[in-house]
Structure formats: C-alpha cells, structure tokens
Amino acid sequence: MRFLHTADWHIGKKLHGYSLLDEQRDAYEQIKKIAEKEQVDAVVIAGDLYDRALPSEAAVGTLNAMLVDLNRQQHFPVLAISGNHDSATRLGYGQEWFASTNFFMRTRLAAALKPVTLADTQFFLLPYFEPIQARQLFEDDQIRTVNQAMERLVKAMQANFAPDKKHVLVAHFFAAGGRHSDSETLVQVGGLNAVPTELLAPFDYVALGHLHRKEALQQVPTMKYSGSPLKFSTSEAEDTKGVWLIDTDTTPVTVTFKPLKPLHDLIVLTDSFAHLMDPERHYSVTRDDFIAIALTDTTPITNVMQRLKTRFPKIIELNRTKQLTVTPVDLNIQQVQRDPLALMTTFFEQMTQHPLTIAQEKWARETLQAAQKEDAQ
Amino acid sequence: MRFLHTADWHIGKKLHGYSLLDEQRDAYEQIKKIAEKEQVDAVVIAGDLYDRALPSEAAVGTLNAMLVDLNRQQHFPVLAISGNHDSATRLGYGQEWFASTNFFMRTRLAAALKPVTLADTQFFLLPYFEPIQARQLFEDDQIRTVNQAMERLVKAMQANFAPDKKHVLVAHFFAAGGRHSDSETLVQVGGLNAVPTELLAPFDYVALGHLHRKEALQQVPTMKYSGSPLKFSTSEAEDTKGVWLIDTDTTPVTVTFKPLKPLHDLIVLTDSFAHLMDPERHYSVTRDDFIAIALTDTTPITNVMQRLKTRFPKIIELNRTKQLTVTPVDLNIQQVQRDPLALMTTFFEQMTQHPLTIAQEKWARETLQAAQKEDAQ
Incomplete structure (x- = not known):
C-alpha cells in the first residue's frame, strides 16, 4: 500500500498574534491534492493536530472541516494520534464513531497495542503519553521513563505482529540517535526524553510527529519526522516543508518526499534600515508574508517597528545583528x-x-x- | 414508536463550587435504565448537554462516556440538539460520523429542515439559534425575532412533512401560552423571547429544552419541557425531576412521566440555628445532600456558616427568614x-x-x- 505521513498541523497556532488559519487551510488543500494525485491508501497524522489543549472555536471548526473533507468527502482512510499539544480528551471526543468510515483517531495509550490493519500493513497508533500512563497500563511501578515504557510497549506491539504484514508505528515523541553512541540521547526536547531509534527497529516504518523539521532524524531512512506543513519559527525559514509518501510493497519500504508551497512564506530579511525602507529596492516578499527582520544598523532608530511595518505589514520578529555604536546613557x-x-x-x-x-x-x-x-x- | 424525552443535562455544572458529575452520572444511569425497561426506540436530548460553551475536560469525558454507552453500547438511537449553553461548534465536532449508529446530533439551523425519520415518526431537530442565523438561511432581512424565524422555519418543516408519519419538533427555546391571550408571551426567559405555542400546533409532539421545570408549559399536553434531570436551584427543591415517554401510535400521542430519584438531594431547611445544631434533632438529609439553609433566628450568630457546615457539609445557600432584632451599629x-x-x-x-x-x-x-x-x- 501507499500512505501519506504528515504531523504537527498545530491548527489555531498564531505567529506574533497573526492567525495562520488561511495558511493552514491552504496547506491542507495541498496535502489533499498530493493524496489524490498519488492515490494514497491512507493519510497518517502523527499528533499535534491542534496547537493548544483548549483550541479556539475557530480552530475546532477548521480541523473538523478538514477531517470531514479528507475522510468523508474524499474517502481517504485517516490514522491520527494526539500529540503533547492536544488534549487527549477533547481531541478524542467522538472517536468511537469515526472508525465507521476508516477514520482511526487514537488518544489512549491502551489503544496503541491493538493495530489497525489496512491492506498489507498493521498500523500501531501510539498517542503522546506520560510514563505514569504506562505504569498504570502494565501495572508496573518500575516504569519511570518514556524509554522504559517504550521497551514494554514495543514488546507488547510485537506480540501482535502479523508475520505476513508490514508494521508501522505512528508516534509523537522525541526520537534520537543510537543508544550508546550519541549525546543527543541525553537531552530533552519539549520536555520529552529522547527515545533511542534502536528501540524502534522492529518496525518497517516509524511515522513521527513532535519535531518540526523533516531533517530532525536522519540516521535511519525508514524513521522519519514529517515536520510541520508550515514554518512556525525563524529557525525554519530555510526549510522546505512537505509530507512523506511511503510505499510498503518493497523491503525496506520506499520513502519519497513531496514538498508543500507556502501560501505566505516566513522570511528573514537581514539588511540596514535605509535599505529596507528604500522604495527602489526590491525584496522578494509579499505584504502577506511573515517577516523577521535582522537590522544591521549600529545607530538608534526611532519608531523602528512602526516605520518598518509600513513596508512589511506582518513583522513577527525584529532583532539587530550588531551592537549599537552609540552607547546608551549611563543610567545610574x-x-x-x-x-x-x-x-x-x-x-x-x-x-x-x-x-x-x-x-x-x-x-x-x-x-x-x-x-x-x-x-x- | 416510543421515545424518551430529556434535556438540560448541563454536564459540568457546579452548585456553589460542588461538582455534580457524580449526580449527573447517576441520573444518566437511571435514564438509561428507564430506556431499557420501557424498551424505547429512541432517546431525545433537547439541548444544553453541557453547562458551558467551553466545558472542562472532565465534562467532555463524562458526556462522551454517556453518549458512547447509550448509543454504541446500548444501541439506542439518540437525537440531540445544541442549547444556548452549548457551543454549537464544540458540541457539533464529529457529528458527521455519529449518524453511522443512529446518533443524530444537530447544531446547525439548516439541518433542522430535513427531518430524521425513525419508524413512524419524523423528527425535526432544531438547535438553539439566533434570529440572524434565520435571516441568513432564508436570505430575508425582515426576520428580526425568534417568532418571525419560527414562522418561517415551521412552514419550511411542514413542506417536508410526510403525511403518513407523526411529526415531532425537538427545540431549545422559551415557549409560552397563546399568542393573543397571555402576558407571558411578552416576557423573556434566559434572553429568549417567548415563542407562542400556537405556532407549534402542526407538530404531534414538541420536545422542549431550556426551562428546568417540567411544569413550565402546561397549556398543551403534547408540548413539554422535560426539565433537567437534577435540581439546579432552590426554586426547584420541591420538584420531582424525570423524563417523558412518548408513544406515537395514538392520536394524540400518549405522554407519560417517569421520575428520577436524586442520588443526593437539594433540600431547603428552614429552622433556628439552635435546632439545626441540636444533635438530638433529626433532619432527613445525608452528608452528601446539597443544603440551602433559611435561618429563622433574629440575633446575630458568629461563624454561622462554619458551624453549620460541621453538621451539613454541603451548604449551597444561607439566608435568613427574619430581620435581626439587634440593629446593626450605625456605621456613619x-x-x-x-x-x-x-x-x-x-x-x-x-x-x-x-x-x-x-x-x-x-x-x-x-x-x-x-x-x-x-x-x-
């Protein structure tokens, strides 16, 4: 089979106060078009569908419309899990009915052990979880970390592996390098301990959410973060966002990247104030792009934000690349x-x-x- | 057919800070048992399923569990609408999937015109709405009031009446007396203008939500408020709460009341402080009942709330029935x-x-x- 892997939609997220709903709807439409053109058999969304545990009404309405369209109008099977930004309870509301049209929304840890089988593939849908939930599930007080929990969970999933099927894990956590080799395994991202990729080796593909850059995990070609469909920070300004297509009829599975084109881009402009305000100078940005400005000036500029906004209305960040040469007054x-x-x-x-x-x-x-x-x- | 009519569950509501989730779960269990024993063919919930547009996670989890149980485990068809306390968007999330098991959740005005047909009955499910929504639906700027909207809506519903079926309206608004006879038609309840019962005459039964007493509308025996399953205020202390059973195979339909027994009652105690604190005196209340106290004393009593709570832990109101005879100090x-x-x-x-x-x-x-x-x- 062929499925599409996306994650971290963060519906309802704002950039410096600017709504991204238009951009998110546009990204959704592109994802749908890829799904149609590539005739995928399922769409996987690996967590953080919402940006907040308590999404706004507009966010709820927007996500609902996307899911209704994707699953009920376009008839794509959808496999989704809750991420650390989602409230499992709120996102999970109604999930008992969704499977009637092959929409599998999983927000409870226990549900991860029982795979959803579509064509030649078993999908294990592991929502974001805390170690205490694994302690309760396995009735084992020794489980203290996500890693310990994952060892148990993977073992329990393996017990349900059908030998004639491919096995895909959909999860939302921080996975990193080898267990013994890499200092990355010691760090935390977003409050999550790194799960070593070795632990996930039994799966033919691991569809991850949590990190927003598709390059976040590169050691194993069949373990991928899809990254977010939109750029959410200046550190992602140079990224190419997109989704993965996974074909399961080869061993190992075949993984292909499909890019998304931003409706309104996130662009960092590094230049002097005079250049930025010069009407003769051209910057390849539109008035709807999200602009982070890195000023190269070394002198104070009054009303700098207000003046820059006359030319770049959606400024989301303003920094200086150099120290001021006019020293500030000694404020003793x-x-x-x-x-x-x-x-x-x-x-x-x-x-x-x-x-x-x-x-x-x-x-x-x-x-x-x-x-x-x-x-x- | 036979259906059960309930409304105004207000899941998540608190009384003076005390959660009612236990009492609401118990009331739900009783409603389910009535539905089972009476072998009803459907359960109607006429709005205000939640107490707030933004229900707590606990409220979401509780309502979801009830609906999953009633519809998916017990296999009762469920017909529900949003009330003025519900967010149509939040309560409506997932409704597109619910119908797969005969769970009809309607939160949009347009959906009211197309009936749900179960056995011999057409159900018109009219969520709480504002006149502006009717203006938009009918593209008619002349619609300014709920009454004007209802005239148009009822006409449009009648156009969809199947002549060999019974016709039931499920709605959430303030209905009252005759159009020309009754001063009640001029008042507002909960911000809603009264809809005259004459307007609703085309229906064989009108299943209403909004008012919390089943006695709120008595002029027409086939137009009923179910009332809330629990007492939510001292003005309801003497009420008998319950649900209606409606049999549609007679003309007019047959309407029967089925009472619910409160897990913990809401009781008003009118007595002197000395009596209330006297361990020899018996009051037929439990420590979990919600107590409103009307003190008959005429003298000041120190720490009165704290002392009364040693005997009645869940005091939700404290009033005096008489003026103090010790006049307060002249605080000039x-x-x-x-x-x-x-x-x-x-x-x-x-x-x-x-x-x-x-x-x-x-x-x-x-x-x-x-x-x-x-x-x-």
Missing part, C-alpha cells in the same frame, strides 16, 4: 534622582538625533512633575 | 474616623455577646495602627 540611580528632565533630554537626543522641541520639553516637564507628585502621595 | 463615616477601636469593640460585643479579651483588644489595636500607618503612606 543618583543621576536619575538628581535631574530626570536633563537625563530624558539627553536620552531623546541620542536616540533621535534631534533636540526636544519647545512643546516636547513642556510635555516632558509636566509629565515628570505629575509622576513625581503621584510618587509623593 | 465620622464615627469610624473618630474612633475605630471603640466602634470595633462595640460591634464585636453585639455580634458575639462577649467583650473583647485583653489579647483580642491588643491585636485589634495593633491591626488598626498598622492599617492607619499604611493608609498614611
């Missing part, structure tokens, strides 16, 4: 107490390269007097 | 400013019938001094 407390007005005047001049106007000085004086008066009360 | 501002310590001493004596001890007077003096000092800063 005694000086502030001695003459705040003089201090403010100097600061204003340094920042704007202009002296205070008469009106500005009057406002400053009045404001300071009012503040001092309040302070004394 | 000048007196307070002149000598707060004297005032406090007098007040304490009046309330407790005891003078301040030496230690108490010292604490009072120190506290007042500290307060005055803070005030002056």
Whole structure:
C-alpha cells in the first residue's frame, strides 16, 4: 500500500498574534491534492493536530472541516494520534464513531497495542503519553521513563505482529540517535526524553510527529519526522516543508518526499534600515508574508517597528545583528534622582538625533512633575 | 414508536463550587435504565448537554462516556440538539460520523429542515439559534425575532412533512401560552423571547429544552419541557425531576412521566440555628445532600456558616427568614474616623455577646495602627 505521513498541523497556532488559519487551510488543500494525485491508501497524522489543549472555536471548526473533507468527502482512510499539544480528551471526543468510515483517531495509550490493519500493513497508533500512563497500563511501578515504557510497549506491539504484514508505528515523541553512541540521547526536547531509534527497529516504518523539521532524524531512512506543513519559527525559514509518501510493497519500504508551497512564506530579511525602507529596492516578499527582520544598523532608530511595518505589514520578529555604536546613557540611580528632565533630554537626543522641541520639553516637564507628585502621595 | 424525552443535562455544572458529575452520572444511569425497561426506540436530548460553551475536560469525558454507552453500547438511537449553553461548534465536532449508529446530533439551523425519520415518526431537530442565523438561511432581512424565524422555519418543516408519519419538533427555546391571550408571551426567559405555542400546533409532539421545570408549559399536553434531570436551584427543591415517554401510535400521542430519584438531594431547611445544631434533632438529609439553609433566628450568630457546615457539609445557600432584632451599629463615616477601636469593640460585643479579651483588644489595636500607618503612606 501507499500512505501519506504528515504531523504537527498545530491548527489555531498564531505567529506574533497573526492567525495562520488561511495558511493552514491552504496547506491542507495541498496535502489533499498530493493524496489524490498519488492515490494514497491512507493519510497518517502523527499528533499535534491542534496547537493548544483548549483550541479556539475557530480552530475546532477548521480541523473538523478538514477531517470531514479528507475522510468523508474524499474517502481517504485517516490514522491520527494526539500529540503533547492536544488534549487527549477533547481531541478524542467522538472517536468511537469515526472508525465507521476508516477514520482511526487514537488518544489512549491502551489503544496503541491493538493495530489497525489496512491492506498489507498493521498500523500501531501510539498517542503522546506520560510514563505514569504506562505504569498504570502494565501495572508496573518500575516504569519511570518514556524509554522504559517504550521497551514494554514495543514488546507488547510485537506480540501482535502479523508475520505476513508490514508494521508501522505512528508516534509523537522525541526520537534520537543510537543508544550508546550519541549525546543527543541525553537531552530533552519539549520536555520529552529522547527515545533511542534502536528501540524502534522492529518496525518497517516509524511515522513521527513532535519535531518540526523533516531533517530532525536522519540516521535511519525508514524513521522519519514529517515536520510541520508550515514554518512556525525563524529557525525554519530555510526549510522546505512537505509530507512523506511511503510505499510498503518493497523491503525496506520506499520513502519519497513531496514538498508543500507556502501560501505566505516566513522570511528573514537581514539588511540596514535605509535599505529596507528604500522604495527602489526590491525584496522578494509579499505584504502577506511573515517577516523577521535582522537590522544591521549600529545607530538608534526611532519608531523602528512602526516605520518598518509600513513596508512589511506582518513583522513577527525584529532583532539587530550588531551592537549599537552609540552607547546608551549611563543610567545610574543618583543621576536619575538628581535631574530626570536633563537625563530624558539627553536620552531623546541620542536616540533621535534631534533636540526636544519647545512643546516636547513642556510635555516632558509636566509629565515628570505629575509622576513625581503621584510618587509623593 | 416510543421515545424518551430529556434535556438540560448541563454536564459540568457546579452548585456553589460542588461538582455534580457524580449526580449527573447517576441520573444518566437511571435514564438509561428507564430506556431499557420501557424498551424505547429512541432517546431525545433537547439541548444544553453541557453547562458551558467551553466545558472542562472532565465534562467532555463524562458526556462522551454517556453518549458512547447509550448509543454504541446500548444501541439506542439518540437525537440531540445544541442549547444556548452549548457551543454549537464544540458540541457539533464529529457529528458527521455519529449518524453511522443512529446518533443524530444537530447544531446547525439548516439541518433542522430535513427531518430524521425513525419508524413512524419524523423528527425535526432544531438547535438553539439566533434570529440572524434565520435571516441568513432564508436570505430575508425582515426576520428580526425568534417568532418571525419560527414562522418561517415551521412552514419550511411542514413542506417536508410526510403525511403518513407523526411529526415531532425537538427545540431549545422559551415557549409560552397563546399568542393573543397571555402576558407571558411578552416576557423573556434566559434572553429568549417567548415563542407562542400556537405556532407549534402542526407538530404531534414538541420536545422542549431550556426551562428546568417540567411544569413550565402546561397549556398543551403534547408540548413539554422535560426539565433537567437534577435540581439546579432552590426554586426547584420541591420538584420531582424525570423524563417523558412518548408513544406515537395514538392520536394524540400518549405522554407519560417517569421520575428520577436524586442520588443526593437539594433540600431547603428552614429552622433556628439552635435546632439545626441540636444533635438530638433529626433532619432527613445525608452528608452528601446539597443544603440551602433559611435561618429563622433574629440575633446575630458568629461563624454561622462554619458551624453549620460541621453538621451539613454541603451548604449551597444561607439566608435568613427574619430581620435581626439587634440593629446593626450605625456605621456613619465620622464615627469610624473618630474612633475605630471603640466602634470595633462595640460591634464585636453585639455580634458575639462577649467583650473583647485583653489579647483580642491588643491585636485589634495593633491591626488598626498598622492599617492607619499604611493608609498614611
């Protein structure tokens, strides 16, 4: 069979306050088109369907519309699990009915042990879980870590392996390098301990969610993070987002990448303020792209965000690549107490390269007097 | 056919901070047992399944378990609508799949026009709606009130009446008396204008939700509020809660009441403090009942709530039936400013019938001094 592997949709996520629902709907449409064109037999979504345990009504409505379309209108079997961003209870609501149209939503740990079989493949759907849930499931107080839990879980899954089928694990956790070789196994990502890839070796394919870059795990060609369909941070600005197609009729399975094209991109612009504001200069961005700006200037610029937004309306980050050469005023407390007005005047001049106007000085004086008066009360 | 009519479950509701989930689960079990014993062909839930648009995880889990049990385990067809307390989007999530096992959840106005037919009966499932939704549905800006909307909706439903079937409306609004006869039609309940019962005459039965007393509508024996399965306020303390059974094979339909027994009752105790605290006196309440106390005393009683709770742990209201005969101190501002310590001493004596001890007077003096000092800063 052929299935599509995606994850980390994070429906409802915002970037610096900007809704991504339009971009998420567009990414969904592209995923659907890939599924249609490639005639996949199932779509796997490996957790974090929502961005928050308590998604907004708009997010609930959007995800529901996608799932209804994908499964009920387009008739794709769908296999999904809850991630650490989802509330298992909320995302799991109604799951008992979903299987009527081959929509398998799994949010409980126990359900992971019983595979869903589609064509030649057994899918083990392992939602995000905490070690305590594995302790309870196996009634074993010795299970303290995700790794210990995974050893038990994989063993229990293997007991249910049908020998004539391929075996796919769908999971949402942090998997990393070899058990004995790699310092990565010691770190945590998103509060999750790394699960060593060795533990997952029994599976023909491991469809992972949690990390947002498809390059996050490269040691084993049949264990993949799909990554998120959209760029969610500047560290992902250079990424190519997409989904994996997995063909199970070869051994090992065949894994192919299919890219998604961002409706509105996330772009980092590194340049001087003068260049960025120069109407003669062209930047290959649209007004709807999400822009992170890295300013190369070394002098203070007044109202910098407001002015940049006239040209780049959706700025999601503003940083400087260099230290200011105009050093900030020495803000020692005694000086502030001695003459705040003089201090403010100097600061204003340094920042704007202009002296205070008469009106500005009057406002400053009045404001300071009012503040001092309040302070004394 | 025979169906059961219930409404206003308000899963997740609290009484004075006390969770009702245990009581709600018990009421559900009783409703299920009635459905089994009476061999009903369907269960109708006329809105307000949740208490809040944003129910807690525990509420979501509880309602999901009830619906899974009723529909998937016990195999009862279920017909439900959203009420004004529900979020149509949240409650509606997954509804596209529910019909696979004859669970019809309707949260959108347009869906009300197309009946669900079970055996000899057409059910029109009308969720709670605002007039603007009817304006949009009928593309008619003249629709301004719920009544105008209902006229249009009922007409549109009638156009879909199958003449050989019975016709049942399931709705969640405030219905009242005759159009021309009754001042009730002018009032609002829960922000809803009254819909006159005349408008609903085309239906063989109207299964209503919104009002919590089954006696709320008595003019027409085939238009009923089921009322809530639990008592939610002291005004309902004397009610008998329950569900209706409707047999559609007679004309008019036959309507029978089936009572529910509260797991923990809501009881109003009207008595003196001395009686209430007297261990020799028996009140037919349990420690888990929800108690509203109406004190008949005319004198002040210190720590009254704390002391009453030693005998009645779940007090949800505390009122007095009579005026105090000891008049409160005249709290005019000048007196307070002149000598707060004297005032406090007098007040304490009046309330407790005891003078301040030496230690108490010292604490009072120190506290007042500290307060005055803070005030002056």
